[in-house]
Amino acid sequence: MSKFFRRLISSVYTERCPYCHSVMNFDDIACSKCSPKIKQEPYLFFAGGGYKGFAPFIYEDIYATAVKRFKFNNNPQYSKKLAVPLMSAVKELLEENTFDYITCVPMYPKREKKRGYNQAKLLAKDLSELVNIPYMDLIEKYKDNPPQHECDYKQRKTNVKGVYRAINKELIKGKNILVIDDIITSGCTLGECCNTLRKSGANIICCGTICMVIYT
Numbered sequence: 001m002s003k004f005f006r007r008l009i010s011s012v013y014t015e016r017c018p019y020c021h022s023v024m025n026f027d028d029i030a031c032s033k034c035s036p037k038i039k040q041e042p043y044l045f046f047a048g049g050g051y052k053g054f055a056p057f058i059y060e061d062i063y064a065t066a067v068k069r070f071k072f073n074n075n076p077q078y079s080k081k082l083a084v085p086l087m088s089a090v091k092e093l094l095e096e097n098t099f100d101y102i103t104c105v106p107m108y109p110k111r112e113k114k115r116g117y118n119q120a121k122l123l124a125k126d127l128s129e130l131v132n133i134p135y136m137d138l139i140e141k142y143k144d145n146p147p148q149h150e151c152d153y154k155q156r157k158t159n160v161k162g163v164y165r166a167i168n169k170e171l172i173k174g175k176n177i178l179v180i181d182d183i184i185t186s187g188c189t190l191g192e193c194c195n196t197l198r199k200s201g202a203n204i205i206c207c208g209t210i211c212m213v214i215y216t
């Protein structure tokens, strides 16, 4: 086998740790150095409007690094690894409720195209496979607002107001839905998505994210 093909194959199959980006075993969820450091909890939060959710990590240290690399550095493959702690975090929600669908916080199509993927959708789809609940696109973002991380805390609520709409209300009506995002900061984005589902007649609406930001 030529050197070129060996290099090509190893670049295709090399698995990298989401927490430190070093090479790791294909089946593990973190490398041998990071694995003992990972401390996950089901951290309870409430998205704007009072929707219950859980995150396995606080947005700090290696967890913040993982989410940033996943979101901004073209690492969609981290999703499969990060969906595992997400699944543990939402365990209580899965035991309390029977969800009809898992969905995600949608991106504005032009921005999703530019990034190449919506990290929240990847997580939602991987979680859906792990817990055997169908994934469905239920809401869309039809207004392009400035990114939430560019707004201060006070602006965040008005910035997301009315930017989402239901794709098909009939699919949502009476359904129990778990909404996934990568991170919860002010809770305004997730809250607005949940409100959109509620207005379309959803029954139970809960949330899950990888990280939760703690304001100090």
Ligand SMILES: [Zn+2]
Pocket: 017, 018, 019, 020, 021, 022, 030, 031, 032, 033, 034, 035
């Ligand atoms: Zn690592």
